[in-house]
Amino acid sequence: MSLTEQLLEKQPVRERRISRFLAFGAAVVLVISTLTTRLFYMQINQGEHFAGIAQSQQVVTEPIPSSRGLIYDRNGVALVTNVPSFSVKIRPADLPFSERPAVVSRLATLLKMDPTQINMAIDSNPGSRFDLVRIAQDVPEATARLISEENLVLPGVEVVVEARRQYTYGPLMSDVLGYTGPINAQQLQQLASKGYQPDDLIGEAGVELQYEQQLRGVYGAQTVERDATGRQIQVLSTVSQPQAGDSLVLTIDTRDQQYAQQALSWAMQASGSKLGALIVMDPQTGEILAMASNPTYDDNLFSHGISQADFQKLLTNPYQPLINHALASQYPPGSTYKLVAATGALTDHKLTTETTLQTYPYLSIGPFRYYDWNHRGFGRINILSGFAFSSDTFFYQVSAMLGIDRLAYWAHQYGFGQPTGVDLPNEASGTVPSNQWKMDTLGQPIYQGEVYQAGIGQGYDEATPLQLLNAYCALANGGNLYQPQIVREILGPNGNVVRSFKPILIRKLPVPASVLTTMREAARKVVTSRMTYNLVDLPLVVAGKTGTAEFGLPDKNGHLPFHHWFVGFVPKNGDVSKPDSQLAVVGFIYNVPALGNPATEMVKYFLQLHYGIKQDYRNFYLMKPG
Numbered sequence: 354m355s356l357t358e359q360l361l362e363k364q365p366v367r368e369r370r371i372s373r374f375l376a377f378g379a380a381v382v383l384v385i386s387t388l389t390t391r392l393f394y395m396q397i398n399q400g401e402h403f404a405g406i407a408q409s410q411q412v413v414t415e416p417i418p419s420s421r422g423l424i425y426d427r428n429g430v431a432l433v434t435n436v437p438s439f440s441v442k443i444r445p446a447d448l449p450f451s452e453r454p455a456v457v458s459r460l461a462t463l464l465k466m467d468p469t470q471i472n473m474a475i476d477s478n479p480g481s482r483f484d485l486v487r488i489a490q491d492v493p494e495a496t497a498r499l500i501s502e503e504n505l506v507l508p509g510v511e512v513v514v515e516a517r518r519q520y521t522y523g524p525l526m527s528d529v530l531g532y533t534g535p536i537n538a539q540q541l542q543q544l545a546s547k548g549y550q551p552d553d554l555i556g557e558a559g560v561e562l563q564y565e566q567q568l569r570g571v572y573g574a575q576t577v578e579r580d581a582t583g584r585q586i587q588v589l590s591t592v593s594q595p596q597a598g599d600s601l602v603l604t605i606d607t608r609d610q611q612y613a614q615q616a617l618s619w620a621m622q623a624s625g626s627k628l629g630a631l632i633v634m635d636p637q638t639g640e641i642l643a644m645a646s647n648p649t650y651d652d653n654l655f656s657h658g659i660s661q662a663d664f665q666k667l668l669t670n671p672y673q674p675l676i677n678h679a680l681a682s683q684y685p686p687g688s689t690y691k692l693v694a695a696t697g698a699l700t701d702h703k704l705t706t707e708t709t710l711q712t713y714p715y716l717s718i719g720p721f722r723y724y725d726w727n728h729r730g731f732g733r734i735n736i737l738s739g740f741a742f743s744s745d746t747f748f749y750q751v752s753a754m755l756g757i758d759r760l761a762y763w764a765h766q767y768g769f770g771q772p773t774g775v776d777l778p779n780e781a782s783g784t785v786p787s788n789q790w791k792m793d794t795l796g797q798p799i800y801q802g803e804v805y806q807a808g809i810g811q812g813y814d815e816a817t818p819l820q821l822l823n824a825y826c827a828l829a830n831g832g833n834l835y836q837p838q839i840v841r842e843i844l845g846p847n848g849n850v851v852r853s854f855k856p857i858l859i860r861k862l863p864v865p866a867s868v869l870t871t872m873r874e875a876a877r878k879v880v881t882s883r884m885t886y887n888l889v890d891l892p893l894v895v896a897g898k899t900g901t902a903e904f905g906l907p908d909k910n911g912h913l914p915f916h917h918w919f920v921g922f923v924p925k926n927g928d929v930s931k932p933d934s935q936l937a938v939v940g941f942i943y944n945v946p947a948l949g950n951p952a953t954e955m956v957k958y959f960l961q962l963h964y965g966i967k968q969d970y971r972n973f974y975l976m977k978p979g
Contacts, residue, residue, distance in 0.1 A: 413577060414574055416572045419571055421516065421570065422567065422597065422846075425600065425601070425602050425603065426602075427604055432521050432526055432605075433521070435516040438517040439492040440488075441489045441492055441497070442511050442512075443486050443488055452508060455506075463500055477538075478551060480541065484551040487535055491656070515554075518533055520532075524652075525607075525614055527649050529605060533656065535552070535553075536549060536550075536552075547566075548571070558675070559778070569598050575590065576590050598846070599843050599844060602842040605644070606642045606643065612959055612963055617630070617645045620951050620976070624942060624951040625945060626942045626951065627672045627943065629678070631644075631645045631940050631956070631959060632819060636829040640854070641775070641839050644677075677777065677779070679817070680775060680777060681779045681780060682781065683781045683816060684943075685811050685902035687809070687917075689821055690764075691748050693763050695748075696763055696869075699868045700864050700868050703755060706737065709735050710734065712730035714730050725745045726901075730744065737871070740878070743884065752808025753804060761787035764785040765785060769783055773836060773837050775839060783816045784815040791803075791813070818918075818941045825921070826922070828876070828922075829934035831869060833862075836858075836859050841854045876897055877895075880896060885919070893966075894928075896923075898920055903915060916941065917947070917950045918952050919956045920937070920939040949974075957970055
C-alpha cells in the first residue's frame, strides 16, 4: 500500500476523535454553566434562607437540669444527698454507623463494660437519634478525662458532669428511700409534657418515686452554640434559671431503723428464714418510725449505674429483694386477726365479757374437723381468755355468731382489705372474704368451714404487715384509724416548710370505748399468761398478739409452710386501759416451722434495743426449727 493510501485510511479516525473531544468539551461547559447558575441562584436569591438554616443548626436551646431535693430523717440526719460525678453519653446521630463497632469496643475497654450493654443502651434510647443517651454513670475522673481527650476517635461521645444520688446508709433505708434510674420510653411518653428529657434520671421506687414531682424541681433553659460535630462551643444566653427540687423530712428515726434492721436480721439468721419484715409506728399520729424488709438491696448500686449482672441477680432472687415486703406482700394474718372477730362480737352484742364458751379439741362440719391449735381445747372460757390462749374453737364459734358478712364489715373497719394509703408506692390491698367477694371471685357461696377459717385469719384472709400494725394502732390509741405516713415535712429550696405534718384520720372506729379497753386488756393477758413465754419479764408493759399461719403448698411430707407474726404496743405509763401508747411494732417471719414464735423474739429484741434494756431476754431455743 502506498503512503497516500495509508494517509487516506487514517483520516476518518482522526476526524472521529476530534468530534468526540468537541462533544465532551461542550458537555463540560454545559454542566459547569448549570452549576454556576444554580450556585448564583442559591447565593443571591436564597442566601438568607440557607444562612438561617445553618444558624439554627449551630444555636440550640438546651434544658438546664435542676438540683434534686435532699432527704432527711425526722432528726435532720441526711439520708440522701447529691454528689458530682462524671457520666458518659452518646448522641447516636453523631456516631456514623460504620464506626459504631469500633467506638463501642473502645468505650467498653475504657469503661470496663460489656459491649452488649452499651449497644442495648443506644438501641433502647427513648428519645430521638439527636438526643444524648447515657452509657455509664459515676465514671472515674481519670477515665472521663481519657475519653474526653479521645474525642477524634470517639465521634458522638460526650463526657458530662451530673449530680449522683448518694444514699448515706445504703441497704438500711433502701426499701423506704428507693432509687433513681434512667427514664424509659413509656415513662417519657407520659412525662414529656412536664419537661422530662430522654436522658433524665427519675425516681423508680420508695419515696424517690412517690415524691418524684416534688424532688425533681423545675428545669431551666439555655441557648448554646455547637460546632459541626455537635459539640458545645459556648453558652450564648440563659433563657430561664432552674429551680431546685423540694427536700423531704421523713418520719423515720435512723436509730430505730438501725434497731429494726438489727433485730430482723438476727431473727432471720437464727431461725433460718429468708424473708421477713418489722415496722414501728406511733399509734397517736400514724408516723412510721422504722420500716425494715429483708432481703433488701443497696440503692447505691443504682445510683452508680447498676450492671446487668447485678440487676439480674436481684430480679431472679426468689425472695424478691426489690419488693418492700412490709407493705407490698400479703399473707394470712393468723391469730392476730382474732381482734376483728372479738371486736365485732362484743360490739354487736353477740357476747359480753362475762359470756363463756366451751372449747373443744375440734369442731365438726360433716366429715370435716376443724381443730384447735393444741388439739385439746381450753375448757370453758370467756373472751379475754379466748384471746389470750388464742383458742381456735372459741373463735370458730364467735365467727359463726357473726357470719361472714359481718366479720368482713369489722375487718374493713380496722382497715383490712384496702390499702392503708401510706405515701409509698406499690401497696397491696389484702383480702377480706365475704359472700359477695367469693361469688365475684370464684362464683360460689361461702361455706361454713370457710367462715370458721376467716375468723382465725386463715383461708382466704390476707393482710400486709402494715395493715396489721395499723389495725392494732387503732386499738392502742382508742379507735382512731390513721393513715400511715412516711414523710413528715416538705421543705422548699430555701428551707421554708412547704407542707407540715398533720395526722390523717381515715375513720373513727364505730366501737364503744369499753370494747376497745377490753381488747387492750385481752392483748395484755396474751403476754401475762406467758403465751409469749418470757416477754412478760421485760421491765416494761407490753400488750399484743401472736399469730401463726399455714400457707402455700404442702411439702413432700404433707406439711404446709408456716409463717409467724407478733404485733404489740407499749402503753405510755404501763396502763393498758388507757389509749396512750406511743409505740407499736409488728414483726413477720416467713416460712419457719420453729418451736416457738420467732416474730415474738424479734420484736422482743427490738424493744430491748429501743428502750436500752441491758439484760438479754431472747429465747434462742425457741428460734430453732421444730
